[in-house]
Amino acid sequence: MLSALLTGVRLAILSITRSTLRAGLTILGILIGVAAVVTVTALGAGARDQVSSQIEGMGSNVIMVSPQSAAASGARGALGSGVRLTEDDGKAILREAVSVSAFTPALRSGGQVMAGDKNWLTQFIGGNRSFFKVRNWKVARGAEWDEHDEATKAKVCILGSTVAEKLFGNEDPVGRHVRMGRYSWRVVGVLESKGEAPFGGDQDNMVLLPIGSMRGRLMRTAPGFAGVLLISATSAETTQRAVQQIDSILRQRHRIIEGREPDFWIRTQQEFQAMQGAIYGLLTVLLVCIAAVSLVVGGIGVMNIMLVSVTERTREIGIRMAIGARANDIMTQFLVEAVFLALIGGVSGALAGVGLIHFLGDTLGWPMKLDPTALTVAVMTSALTGIAFGFFPARRAAGLDPIVALRHE
Structure with a gap:
């Protein structure tokens, strides 16, 4: 052979x-x-x-809670409106869910940010101080805003690296001012670069603000309104347990009748992955x-x-x-x-x-x-x-x- x-x-x-x-x-x-x-x-x-x-860089223990329409869920709501999540919902989850370590309400909108004769189209994201922990964001230059800034709804912001580069080039933007809407905002920091998002888009093309400041000056939403709730479980292993606890707490707070679909969605990073x-x-x-x-x-x-x-x-x-x-x-x-x-x-x-x-x-x-x-x-x-x-x-x-x-x- x-x-x-x-x-x-x-x-x-x-x-x-x-x-x-x-x-x-x-x-x-x-x-x-x-x-x-x-x-x-x-x-x-x-x-x-x-x-x-x-996705893992965002945190394998991150949970996102978002609202769905009242018509889809059968939940009660104001005439012609959808069901809303609130900051109080997040506080109740943090207080009662033993598998949850932190939460941040989050709002998102888009618009122009200007510095001198330069302007750039970006997205505005509002959150509380826990946003940095939940989303695993780190400040490369400057610092996070403090509790006083948050309590007083100060006009402060943190720039994504793309926005900082487009508006200030190689100069340090910390301490400088940018204009968003009708107001001048003081730059207190620049975020570390995150690169491209998992499903496309530049994660660094954003401006991060205290959510109270964003509600009052850029979005004009009701006090306590949260577009979504971003929640951090105590560990990746307790994520599913945290999901069950969140579901139970929100059903009770939103008075969801047994057998009805909830007026919210809960998604984990593992599901996205x-x-x-x-x-x-x-x-x-x-x-x-x-x-x-x-x-x-x-x-x-x-x-x-x-x-x-x-x-x-x-x-x-x-x-x-x-x-x-x-x-x-x-x-x-x-x-x-x-x-x-x-x-x-x-x-x-x-x-x-x-x-x-x-x-x-x-x-x-x-x-x-x-x-x-x-x-x-x-x-x-x-x-x-x-x-x-x-x-x-x-x-x-x-x-x-x-x-x-x-x-x-």
Whole structure:
């Protein structure tokens, strides 16, 4: 068997060197297919890991409570209004839920922020001092606002790094003033850069303010109103227990009748992570399937060249049979040749894929993660492609009548 394989490899090399252009084009088809599969797999794995890392950076024990419409939940509310969450809801949760360590009400709106003759479109986010702990935000320059600022609804703010750069360039904005709405706000700090958000968007393009100051000056909402409640469980392990406690407390406070849908949603970071994992997993599978089409096309190329090769070498096959070669020997010879072609394309494609991964990652900054398992599977798949698409030509060669083959010109 080993002798037949070695003979097959030797004859395969001779066949390739006799028609290098044709063999090269066949190898190119496999190369493109394998390179595409390797690159797409790395892109999917890299994107999935990047989003997971960003979500974990927000805190694996973060819980978000948001309202849903009164009509959807069946809860009572003012005529023509939806159900609202309040800061008192958050205080009750912090007081009664033993698995909760901190909470912050949060408001969000968008608008222009101006400094001198520069202006920038950004988002305003209001929260209390616990916002920094719950969302795992850290101040790079300056400091957080203090309790006095919060109690007096002072006009102070903390800039995201993108906003600071757009308005002040390389200058230190701490102590300077910016204009939002009709008011001048003193900058007390600049946040550490967070980069891109898990589902898109620049996390650093924002201005953080005390929620009381934002309610009174930028949004004009009712006292105590909270768009959402961001809650921190005591640990990642107690998150689900905290969710149950929050659900029970809010049902009681909002007088949700048993059996009715609540007037609020509760979501955890683990749920966001599972959702994005499912999305990226499906997307990766779809992209790999699309990339695999080119591998199938390469396989068809292998079958085509092998059929041509069988036709051209019919007399050679007849001579080998005449001097004692069995049908299995002929079949092995052409199968080995097909696999050899596919493996050259597979290995070359894997190397090309690795190069493309480094190029896209280093030059364009795409999230790429090279998976050795995917690399191995891609090369093995190319070998299987050679077997699958080389079987029919090999069988045809093995089934030739020696006498007819010897008469072939």
